[in-house]
Amino acid sequence: MVRMTAIVVCAALAGCQAVPGEGPLASAINKDAGRSSADIGRLNAAVFEIVDVDNRSAHLVSDYVSSALKRRFGIGNAGVGRAVIGVGDQLKVTVFEAGSDGLFSTSESKQTSIDIVVQPDGTAAIPYVGTVRFAGRTLEEARKAILAALVSKAVEPDVIIATGDTPSRSVTVSGAVGKSSQVSLNLSGEQITDVIAKAGGATAQPYEAYVTIVRGKRTGTALLKSIIENPSENIYVQPGDQVFVTRDPRTFTLLGAVKGNARVEFGANDLNLLEAVALGGGGNDYTVDTKGYFLFRYEEPEVITGLVGQGRFNELLRKGMKPNRDGRYPIVYRFDMTHPDSLVVGQTFPIKSRDVIYAARHKSVDFSKFLSIIGAPLGIAAQGAGTVSVVGSVGN
Incomplete structure (x- = not known):
């Protein structure tokens, strides 16, 4: 009952x-x-x-x-694009001449190398050429500008420009990496895993290491494991990007x-x-x-x-x-x-x-x-839509 x-x-x-x-x-x-x-x-x-x-x-x-990596980053997977010289970049300009009595040649050497640093106004001075604008130009465009200025001054000149340190084309990599540092980008473009490797690699396992990219006012985060397993999602970094690697199991x-x-x-x-x-x-x-x-x-x-x-x-x-x-x-x-x-x-x-x-x-x-x-021995009152009290021992 x-x-x-x-x-x-x-x-x-x-x-x-x-x-x-x-x-x-x-x-x-x-x-x-x-x-x-x-x-x-x-x-x-x-x-x-x-x-x-x-x-x-x-x-x-x-x-x-x-x-979903590209959508998560919201940044895209564009390549390196047009690599240009920027302020602060270190360049080595080498001028060659056909004769031994030119502006940049001697009987012992037919070339002269000049180390320059691009100034805040985007220019640098070259002897016998004057002030040359480098910022915003590719290496080939800068080479042609110097060569054009030397045509009437040097003996059958030719010019080669090599890059040294390029702070204008660097990204900052920090966090759970071997060595937090500023990484200079090469002219062919580098991807996320490239710059992380240059910073000593991630110190956490890929399945618990998250990569965050800050580009301007946009940020995106993805698991390093996902980046490695999906090469097409290993997006190219751009100059000025900040890359943070965090360990989060x-x-x-x-x-x-x-x-x-x-x-x-x-x-x-x-x-x-x-x-x-x-x-x-x-x-x-x-x-x-x-x-x-x-x-x-x-x-x-x-x-x-x-x-x-x-x-x-x-x-x-x-x-x-x-x-x-x-x-x-x-x-x-x-x-x-x-x-x-x-x-x-x-x-x-x-x-x-x-x-x-x-x-x-x-x-x-x-x-x-x-x-x-x-069924508790002493009875408990159950309250809700209705109430019932059971007192004492409950049997069949």
Whole structure:
């Protein structure tokens, strides 16, 4: 009789939702998905969307992760472009003459080398030539300008210009590298990994080293591992860029009905959804809802529109979905372990740093808790939509 009363009381308590629990049930997460804060009934509640992890969504997310570097940097992968001389550059100008009695030749040598430094006004002085503008010109353009000025003065002259130190064509590399320094760029152009190598290389493993480029008012950050694995994404640096390498071990958080709630380091180049759950010891056989594995993430808007469509994304924005400071939006991926193909799909779904994986408890767990509460020897009053008191020992 008492057990039947417990069932009635539990129903009155809105499915035992009033019973203390570790996080929300799967039904609560599913219910709040795509709803505005007004619909949820809680001021400033976060608006999010739920997407099932299936073969399509797993491949879409995986493909984006492997090809998003240029978009993440927002800088592009342009080549070196037109390499020009700049203020402060050190040059060696060598003038050759055909005769032995010229301005720059003797009986012992038919050439003279002149070391110059480009001045703040962009010019430098050459004997018998005068002031020459170097800044903004390529080496060939500067060579032709000097040669043209010597045609009527020297004996069949020719000119070669070689670069020394080129501070106008340097980038600053600092952080978790062998030696923080200013790296001069060569004329053929250099990429991210080139300048990092010149600074002694990264001191952290590629899968936990992040590279940030500051160019003017724009910044972009990417994992060094992603840059190495995608050569086309190894963008060219430009003069004046600042490159920062930081060690930040990638971690994810595992919560809910699993054998170990913890913040876990990847400890590897890659990590998929199944591996992440396994690192926490897997789900608890007695409490986990196998249909209720959820991954909470702030996702790139391009990924969300690819998953739900532009129309649905716009609808979520109207309902109040907000981005974080990096321009990413909240999304929840739902993973159903009762499907046989989940063991295949889970291997292709990549985990990102700072992901939160939540394993919801089965709804029967709350009912069991409720029975244990009302079955206490001294009796406990359960309050909610209704109230019942059980005093003394409870039998059959």
